[in-house]
Amino acid sequence: MNAAALVPALASAQTLPVLYSFRRCPYAMRARLALVASRVNCEIREVALRCKPPELLAASAKATVPVLVLPGGAVIEQSLEIMRWALAQSDPQHWLRPQTGSLAAMLTLISDNDEGFKRHLDRYKYPNRYRLEHAGADLAFAQDHRASASAWLLGLERRLARFSWLFGTSPSLADMAIGPFVRQFARTDEPWFGTQPWPRLTSWLARWESADGFGPMMEKYPPWQSGKPGVAWPPGQTTAPHGSIPGVALR
Numbered sequence: 272m273n274a275a276a277l278v279p280a281l282a283s284a285q286t287l288p289v290l291y292s293f294r295r296c297p298y299a300m301r302a303r304l305a306l307v308a309s310r311v312n313c314e315i316r317e318v319a320l321r322c323k324p325p326e327l328l329a330a331s332a333k334a335t336v337p338v339l340v341l342p343g344g345a346v347i348e349q350s351l352e353i354m355r356w357a358l359a360q361s362d363p364q365h366w367l368r369p370q371t372g373s374l375a376a377m378l379t380l381i382s383d384n385d386e387g388f389k390r391h392l393d394r395y396k397y398p399n400r401y402r403l404e405h406a407g408a409d410l411a412f413a414q415d416h417r418a419s420a421s422a423w424l425l426g427l428e429r430r431l432a433r434f435s436w437l438f439g440t441s442p443s444l445a446d447m448a449i450g451p452f453v454r455q456f457a458r459t460d461e462p463w464f465g466t467q468p469w470p471r472l473t474s475w476l477a478r479w480e481s482a483d484g485f486g487p488m489m490e491k492y493p494p495w496q497s498g499k500p501g502v503a504w505p506p507g508q509t510t511a512p513h514g515s516i517p518g519v520a521l522r
């Protein structure tokens with residue numbers, strides 16, 4: 272668990288936002304990136320997707336991660352909404368105000384990712400989960416979806432010809448929301464990905480993975496268990512401008 276501080280069990284009043292998360296989930300990754308950037312203090316609860324804790328199911332009937340439960344009891348159960356909530360508390364890197372374009376343009380690109388690219392990514396990565404769509408021809412099915420996903424990625428490559436990030440010379444909400452999905456695509460077949468005509472995308476992905484918040488965002492935790500102490504998060508946060516309470520130690 273590294274040296275993360277333990278939060279005393281929240282027996283009565285919840286004093287910090289509670290984030291239900293799964294380390295490798297791209298939606299949870301984007302939510303954690305925004306929480307790290309905004310320096311909102313939380314309690315993180317790593318969820319084993321095969322054995323979801325009753326507290327998560329009580330907070331959110333749809334039972335996906337990430338879910339953020341605020342101290343007043345409000346529940347935010349969409350990753351993009353968690354990002355926007357966190358950045359509304361504090362946005363020191365101006366992710367919501369890109370150098371070029373607008374918030375609306377970023378949301379459109381993110382929606383293309385979530386509605387289009389993600390569908391192809393899932394079918395490329397897990398063709399066996401979609402047998403009803405292709406009668407067992409896993410390889411051909413995967414390659415078709417890889418081609419459709421690649422067409423969208425080539426659009427990002429063209430966009431990156433102008434600036435090094437999707438909406439200017441510094442990262443924005445769009446880079447942070449889309450990065451986890453492109454990373455998953457790249458890691459599905461790294462040798463193949465490395466031979467494709469998208470040098471700018473490759474460099475963008477490498478810069479995204481070495482951004483400041485990436486390490487804390489990918490910190491590993493064992494699955495949280497009901498009634499056990501949670502983990503104060505993000506790790507390494509020494510000042511606590513948002514959501515801090517007396518008595519909660521942050522290392």
Ligand SMILES: N[C@@H](CCC(=O)N[C@@H](CS)C(=O)NCC(=O)O)C(=O)O
Pocket residue numbers: 293295296297298299320334335336337348349350351
């Ligand atoms: N639209 C949701 C999607 C979240 C989602 O689908 N998360 C996956 C994990 S990556 C999940 O929790 N799936 C439920 C399960 O596997 O039981 C969001 O943006 O937060």
